[in-house]
Amino acid sequence: MNKTITMNIKVDNYTSRVLGVIKEKYGLKDKGEALDRFANLFGDDFVEREVKEDVIKDVIESCKKHIEKYGFRSTTLKDIRKSIE
Numbered sequence: 001m002n003k004t005i006t007m008n009i010k011v012d013n014y015t016s017r018v019l020g021v022i023k024e025k026y027g028l029k030d031k032g033e034a035l036d037r038f039a040n041l042f043g044d045d046f047v048e049r050e051v052k053e054d055v056i057k058d059v060i061e062s063c064k065k066h067i068e069k070y071g072f073r074s075t076t077l078k079d080i081r082k083s084i085e
Contacts, residue, residue, distance in 0.1 A: 011019070016031070023034040043049075 019031040019034040019038070022028070022037055023031055026034070026037055028034050028037065
C-alpha cells in the first residue's frame with residue numbers, strides 16, 4: 001500500500017541542514033529519503049499509521065457481537081454514572 005509521491009517543495013536553510021544531517025546519519029541517498037525517515041521517527045505524534053485489514057475485521061466482528069448481545073439500546077448519563085461509581 002506504500003505509494004511514492006513526487007513533490008517539489010521549498011524549505012528554509014535550517015530544514016535543509018536538518019535533512020542533510022539525517023541523510024548522512026542514516027546513510028540515505030537523498031534528502032527525500034531523509035524526509036521519509038524524519039516522518040517515520042516523529043509522524044506518529046501527529047498522524048496514525050494505516051490500520052491493517054485484519055484489525056478492522058476484528059473490530060467489525062466485535063461490534064457485531066456486541067450488537068447481537070445488547071442491540072442498539074442507548075445508555076443514559078445516569079446509567080454511566082451508576083456503573084462508574
